[in-house]
Amino acid sequence: MxxxxxxxxxxxxxxxxxxxxxxxxxxxxxxxxxxxxxxxxxxxxxxxxxxxxxxxxxxxxxxxxxxxxxxxxxxxxxxxxxxxxxxxxxxNKGYLVWLVKGHAPILAQADTFARAGRGQDAARLRDGRAIARACHDYGRFHVDPVFDRVTAGLAFECAADLGCGSGHRVIRLAHRYPGKRFVGLDPDEGAVETATKAVADAGLRDRVEIVHADVSRPARGRHPGVDLVFSFFPGHDLWPLEECVTSLGQVRRAFPDARRLLLGDTYRSDLSSDAAAPVFSLGFEYTHALMDQYIPSPGDWEAAIARSPWRLADRTELDLPYSCIFHLTPRH
Missing domain, CATH: 1.10.10.10 (Winged helix-like DNA-binding domain superfamily/Winged helix DNA-binding domain)
Structure with missing residues (x-):
């Protein structure tokens, strides 16, 4: 790129x-x-x-x-x-909502959060509802068309979305596949509230469950029969490396019936001093630096996957700057 x-x-x-x-x-x-x-x-x-x-x-x-x-x-x-x-x-308006409203307190207090040890304070100030709405908005233009192509040929009975945000992805899939079941998990209470209401408004409460949960440590045995797992954009929250390897293992143990994990995320662009950086990249890396979060490169991801119970089967670029879907299958 x-x-x-x-x-x-x-x-x-x-x-x-x-x-x-x-x-x-x-x-x-x-x-x-x-x-x-x-x-x-x-x-x-x-x-x-x-x-x-x-x-x-x-x-x-x-x-x-x-x-x-x-x-x-x-x-x-x-x-x-x-x-x-x-x-x-x-x-592109969703990107601006994500930055300006979703991360407003972080931007306004960048000098405070640049001080060592304050990153966790910054992370807690994010507006989960605004971020969920924003991700839904830009996702329908730059993520969902690619996701639809990737999932079109996959056979599954029950799918789980780790970091479901507004719930729009599981809702769209539930409409496309009326005989299937879905679970959406998210650690942000505001996002869970937004997704729960969206599922109810769509009349899908009988087939779509929204759960407040730590997506880096999903509970083992809580969702039997899930054979497709996907996760879009909370992946960088799993780092540093050792924590990411542990989380990938935990996901495997939590969903032992999963035949595929689609892991979509934005990776490091190294364009922080480039005035021509595309929409999203600079804001993404800037806000996460203030939250003291490491943004991995594709090579970092490959190293983590190699040490996990998953095998990298394929990779698909998203129509989102410096973002892709890693296609993972169980190693055994």
Whole structure:
């Protein structure tokens, strides 16, 4: 994966980019982007009145987006329509929600969390609900299409999602495979609450179970019959190396009937000083450094897998910068 050569970021770009990130997050969370995507137009005065918003604030949010060519205002001055870069906004807004809302306290107190021993304090301040929503949003554009292709030919009766977040992945699979059972596990209470509600709203409580659990140490024997296990993006939380090897072994013992483990995660890009770093990479590595979490390289993952009860059978790149799916099968 390569990046373009661009000029170093200026302080003006940094300041205005921070405002843009906030405006994108607000537009996404308020439903303004969805309104434009579905109806291709939005009367700001009506939208503000119907949603109990300040028109002045909404107008400035729209102005900032318009400055990025994501939206445009028509001749009446209050009707918003998609701009030339609206598709880019729609497909990438989840990354901004993930960074700006999901990690807001960490970004605001970076100087505090850069001090030795404060990383765990930072990790506890993440907004699990916002992160779950954000991962769902960008995942449907950049992860789910690849995941669908990978799972299309797999035979299974019961699948478990370690780190299920909003639950959208198990819900999608449950709709695709009406005769199958699913389990979603997540350590974040906010994500579990979000996923449980989503499962109920989808009418799938009879086939989809959401469990609050430590995905690095799933309970042995708790979910018999699970023959497919997948995990997307909590993998880096398993490190350092010895802990990762232990966790991979624990997953094997917790799901002895599993014939395949699909482990999807973002790996280290080494682009922290590159102004052309793609969306997500720099924010991912920056926030995790503040949480004092190690981000492994593909070689690190291969070394851990080689010492685990799993064998690396294949690898598929995701449409997400520096991210892939490791296809693991039981070694014995």
């Amino acid at each position: 390569t990046t373009d050569t661009v000029a170093p970021l200026s302080m003006r770009q940094a300041f205005n980019g921070t405002v843009l990130a906030s405006a994108v997050t607000a537009a996404a969370e308020l439903g303004l982007v969805d309104q434009l995507d579905e109806h291709r137009a939005c009367a700001l005065d009506t939208f503000a009145r119907d949603h109990g918003l300040s028109f002045r604030a909404l107008r400035l949010i729209a102005d900032v987006l318009e400055g990025a060519d994501a939206v445009a205002t028509v001749h009446d001055g209050v009707t918003l329509v998609p701009g030339p870069r609206f598709t880019e906004l729609r497909e």
